[in-house]
Amino acid sequence: MKSGTGELQTIALFGGTSEIGLTILRTFVGPSTERIVLACRDTVSGQTVADTFAEHITVDVIEWEARDLAAGPNIISMLGDDNRDVDLVIIAAATLGEQSAFDADPVLAGEAVVINTASPIATLSATASQMTAQGHGNIIVLSSVAGVRVRSDNRVYGASKSGLDSYALALANELDDTGVEITVVRPGFVHGRMTDGMKPAPFATDPATVASATHNAVAAGRRVVWVPRVLQLVFAVFRILPNSIWRRIRR
C-alpha cells in the first residue's frame, strides 16, 4: 500500500540489474518501503545490488529469463499471493544489440523483439490486471526516443521499443479510472553500461537525470516523459520529416 505521504511499500523491478531501472527505483525508496523485488537473469549481480538497500527493506532477488514469456506474469501473480499490494512495477529490461549482428542472425533479431516487446507486454498485461483488482498502482515503462520514429540503422531496437511504447500508451487509456497509472519514459542517448564505448548522440543524458525526470512525472501523473525534455520538440520535427530526408539520418 501507499502510505499517507505517498511513499511506496512494495516495488518490483524487471531488469533487476538495469542501471536506469535501479536509479529510478532508488528515487522511490523511502522510510516506508518494506519490500523490493528484483527480477533479473543474473542473480549473483542481483544479490550484490540487493545488499545496497537499507536493512529494514526485504529484497527478493528472483531469477527471471525475459525470453520465457510466462516468467514475468508468474512473478507478478506470486507477488499478489500474500494479500499485500504491489505499488510500483518498473519494466526496464531490454537489449540494445548491434544492427549488424541482427542482420547476420535473424533469430537474434527475433529474440531482441521478444526481450524488448513481447516479454514486457506479457508482464505489463499481468501487472495491469493485478493492479486493477487492487484498485491502485503505478507502472513505469522504459521506452526510448528510438521508437518514436525508427531509424534504419537501428531498426530492430527502434521497432521493438516502438511496439512497447504504443502498447503501453494504449493500455494506459484502457486503465483510465481504475486507479492504475502508467508512465512511459522516452530517454535519448543515456551514458551508462548499455552504451559504453558508443559515440553519444546529441542531447545525451545520464541515468540520474532520467530517474529524477521519471520520478517527477509519476508524482505529477504525467503519462509520457521525454529526457531531456527538448527531445519532444526534436522528435516533433523528426516525425513530420519527409521520408526522403529521414532515411538518410544516421546517428
Place this chain on the structure above:
Amino acid sequence: MSSGFTQVSGWGQTSPARTFLRDAQSVKELHNVLTSVGRRGAIARGLGRSYGDAAQNSGGSTIRFTDRSFSFDADRGVVTASAGATFDDIMTQIIPHGWFVPVTAGTRQITVGGAIAADVHGKNHHHDGSFGNFVHSISLLLASGDVAELDRSSHHDLFFATIGGMGLTGVILSATFDLLQVSSAMMSVRTERHGDIDSLMESMLRNDSAFRYSVAWVDGTATGKHLGRGVITHGDHASSDEVRSNHKRPSDYRSPTTIDIPPFVGAARSVRRSTSLLFSELWYRKAPKLREGQLVSIPSFFHPLDGVGHWNRLYGKNGFVQHQCVVPLDRDDVIRSILQRVSSDRPANVVNVLKRFGEGNDAHLSFPQPGWTLTVDLPVTSQLSTTLADIDEMVSSAGGRHYLAKDATTGSHSIRGGYPRLGEWQHIRHRVDPDQRWQSDLSRRLNLCATLKETE
C-alpha cells in the same frame, strides 16, 4: 441499497482509495452485500472520521451500515444503538434527560460502530478509560454470515478482539453501553497557561486527577526555552448549583449548527506557516495564566472543531497526517524530542494535543496505555515522511505505540513492536475469518491480518 465504485479517503485526505462503496440499511441487506464480496474483501465505514486508511478498501468493498436508530433507557442510563447511530444524535437525545456519553472523541460526528472499532478515548481517559470500558455487549456479523452476541462472559475473547479491532473481526451491528449522569449541559473549566513543556507536564501530573477531563494544547511552532508551551484545560460537568445563575439546564442542550468549508478551499492550502504562527501566538496569548470556574458549553469544551464543517479541507489537496502516539510516563523526554523534531521542520502546524492516559483495558488492540499521548497535525510535504520515520523510531524505541485510527504512515514493524498482543488477536481473528473476508487498506499496509504462518 445503493452501490457503485467511488473514491473515498480518511479525514486526513491522504491516499484515497477506489472502492466499491455499498450502503446497507438492514442486516438483510448486509447479508446480500456479503454474498458478493470478492477476494479483496470488505470493511465497514461509519462517518469517515478515521484520519488514515482504516475505513477504506482499495479494489474491494467498503460498507456503510446506515441504520442510525438507537433506544435509550432514561432511568438506567443505558443506550442500545445500531452501529450507524451517531454520537451527535445520541447526545442530542440524552443530554436533556441528564445523561452524557461515557467517552467522547474530539468530534460528535462518529458512529457507535466506529467508536468501538477504534476504542476511542477522550479527555477523561485518565479518569474513566476508553469507550470500550462502557460497552456491555456487541452484536457482530461474522464472515460466515452468522450473527454473534458478544459480551464479557460469552465469546469474551472475540468481544475484546472487536473493541479496537478496526472492523477486522466482522461488521458491528449494534451495541449496548452505559451512560454518565450529569446535572447540567455546561462544563466547569479551569484553564492554565504554561510557558514551557516541563512546567506544563509537571502541572498536568500534579492536577489532572482532580478533574474528570483534562487535556493540553501545545504550541508546535514554539522552540528553544518556549518549546512545548501551551494551555491546559481541566473540566468537570458543572453541577446544577453552578449553572443556576445562567439557567443552563440539561434540557437546554442543542447540537450547534456549523459553518462549512467548501470544496474549492481545498485547492489551495489555507493553513500555512504564517497562519499557523499567527494562530499559535494568538491562541497562547488569549489564554489566561489561570482561570477557574468558567462555565463553557459541551460543544465548545469537547468538540470545538465541529463548529467548522470539513475543516480538514484547510490543509489543501495533499491532505495531512494526524500523528498520535503514546509513550510510557517516565519517557517524557520522547515528547520533548518529538516536539523538537516537529518544530525543526517549521511546519504549518496548528493542532497539537498532549494528555496523560490512565490504565488501558483488556482489548488486544486498544490504543491507550498508561503514559503521555501526543497528537500532532502535519500537512503532507515532501519532507514529512522522513520526519515521521524519525518520530516513529523514537516512539518504538521508548516502548510506545501508534493509534491505528489515525495512522497513515507507520511501518508494520513499529506496529508489531507497539502492540505485543497482535499475535493473540490474529489467532482470534483467524478463527472467525479464515478466508480474510474483512480487509482494509490499513490492514494490508500494516499486515495486520498476516496469515498465521508468517507471524509464528
